[in-house]
Amino acid sequence: MAKPKKKVTSQERNEFIWGWIFIIPTMLGLIILNIIPIFQTIYQSFFKTGDFGRGNIFVGLENYQKMFGDSQVWQALLNTVKYALMEVPVSIIISLVLAVLLNRKMKGRSVYRTIMFLPMVAAPAAVAMVWRWLFNSDFGLLNHVLGTKINWISSPDIAIYSIAVIGIWSIIGYNMVLFLSGLQEIPGDYYEAASIDGATGFKQFWHITCPLLSPTIFFVLITRIIGALQVFDLIFMVMDRANPALIKTQSLVYLFYEYSFRQKNQGYGSAIVVLLLILIMLVTVFQMVGQKKWVHYN
Amino acid sequence: MKMKRVSALLMCAVMTASLAACGGGEKGTADGAADGGGNGEKLSVMIWDNYQEPGLKEIIGDFTEETGIEAEVQVVQWNEYWTLLEAGAQGGEMPDVFWMHSNESQRYMSNEILLDLTDKAADSELVDMSKYPEEIKELYTYDGKVYGIPKDIDTIALWYNKTMFDEAGIAYPDETWTWDTLVENAKKLTKDDGSQYGIAIRNDTNQEAYYNMVYDMGGEIISEDRKTSGYDNPDTIKGMQYIEKLIQDGSMPSMETMSENGPDVLLKSGKIAMSFHGSWMVSTFKQEDYLKENCDCAVLPMGKESQRRVSIYNGLGWAAAANGDNTENAWKLIEYLGSEKAQQKQAELGVTMSAWEGTSDTWAACAPEFNLKVYLDMREDMVVRPYSRSTVTWENRASEIFKDVFIGNMSMEDACKQIAKEMNETLAEE
Structure with missing residues (x-):
């Protein structure tokens, strides 16, 4: 398509230079904060790390061998996947419905939108502390109101669901805003035409909104799965170390933190996080391929 | 094309997000420690106990009055404290003066992360190493070198x-x-x-x-x-x-x-x-x-x-970073905090029992509702x-x-x- 040996005009050269100048800060940030650490982490996972990053000893695949035999890691993997499977679909469905409802002309629309988005503004640590108190089995509001005595966050059978509830609650607003922006890109003509043809609200939602919103849904889905697989702060803040349910709720990132920063075994911690990296890459590739079947780009 | 836009956006998201786990920890802590590093003026002091902060601030206030050296106290909760300190030690940016605990002191001392205080303590007029409990001193001594001045004891x-x-x-x-x-x-x-x-x-x-x-x-x-x-x-x-x-x-x-x-x-x-x-x-x-x-x-x-x-008893130690910019002033602060006068005041204010022999008795009076003498008896x-x-x-x-x-x-x-x-x-x- 491009003609060979086309003379570069000064404007083109200018654009080229300025283009680079504009993206360099972002690229530097990405390289220094993300790309280099990726390789450092992978590199580190082959070492038995010494104190304060000194005196690392190369141990080859030993960390990985240990990891594959470590039932804690598999349990954490299961917990992580379980959490993602709960958080992502439920939060997407709820926020999609909310977005559709709040996309109409109505009184107090911006107030509702703000309220829904508020959890996103609050610091995750503060959110977790409040929920920790709500869930408290002895003094918590939830048990008090319901008149029950359920160990929401310390019973190994249900703690992971309680954590997921917090996760869903905190992320709904963010998803909703993305969906709202997606909804506003859909031209109103489609709905008018559908109304004339006699399509009801639900039919319109299913046959117009969903397909036209599918790129946004896909974007939210893929970013949220990645985010959910990296869940850490909620578990870290809500679950005490003495909590008997910890083993059934700790995620891979939590385990990584435990080994890297508490037990100072950074080599092993890195191996765990490489496992997570591979998991995320696989899931993401799978989704990128699968999207061709259901995402409509006009 | 919309497809391309979404894919590009996703690629970025994948890259940044998948690494938040690796980069996140270090990034966050490094930032925190950066403002802990001294710049030659104000000393930075890091502790982990909120409840001791007011009392210690008062004592450090006295120190500033006497010497003109200013110091700022920063409280970091126990869990994050060690993550932060570790990252600081690795990155070379630690607070000037901080608490040491027996759980961690061995690693810090053997890697020479802490400032060697041996000679300074020996020459000091304020600090007298014979006045502290033997075993607490031992917690902060490695290979015969002193790396921490006992702060308190607890029972x-x-x-x-x-x-x-x-x-x-x-x-x-x-x-x-x-x-x-x-x-x-x-x-x-x-x-x-x-x-x-x-x-x-x-x-x-x-x-x-x-x-x-x-x-x-x-x-x-x-x-x-x-x-x-x-x-x-x-x-x-x-x-x-x-x-x-x-x-x-x-x-x-x-x-x-x-x-x-x-x-x-x-x-x-x-x-x-x-x-x-x-x-x-x-x-x-x-x-x-x-x-x-x-x-x-x-x-x-x-x-x-x-x-x-x-x-079971334990005691914290005041320690300083070996590679700090401010080691002279840091030592002055540690020396002051370890002195009989400051230790006495620490007990009087009810901050904790003090390490210096015979200074803790006043501590028991800090809350007359309780029979705190039992802690001394222990x-x-x-x-x-x-x-x-x-x-x-x-x-x-x-x-x-x-x-x-x-x-x-x-x-x-x-x-x-x-x-x-x-x-x-x-x-x-x-």
């Missing part, structure tokens, strides 16, 4: 709810109590409907509870040379079995409850009749009206046969908190294994043997 006492004892018609705990008395009375103080329990000890309440029992029974947690575990010692197991008895008697709240609400919370909400607390808790307890009205403290029970009444037979280079690793592992005993999946004896096995492996790697 353990038994806290009890007077109202509950009165109601049950049981005499308050005193020096005649043995661990058997405690187990017996804990059962009596437990109500069947779950509204009140005798005592609360968590699987990780080591220093404050079960370490004391172990040493009273003649057992040990770690050998003298810190090379082997003491958990398989029959006497250690005997001590730990008091915990098992308390669990089996139902004298303690469920582990779930205790993990959500620690013994201190349960005590101040009137759910339990007894619990063990270190002297460092007093600064929070004296602000609780419920505790002032209903609770008091007593000496720990003793071992029946050994007649020993051990308190100093008669002290054992230093067990430690080695990898304390955190084996201590966490022990807590983890004890969980199974608390849930009832494992006997205490099996748990102790399991811990001994794993702990010996950890110690062998040190």
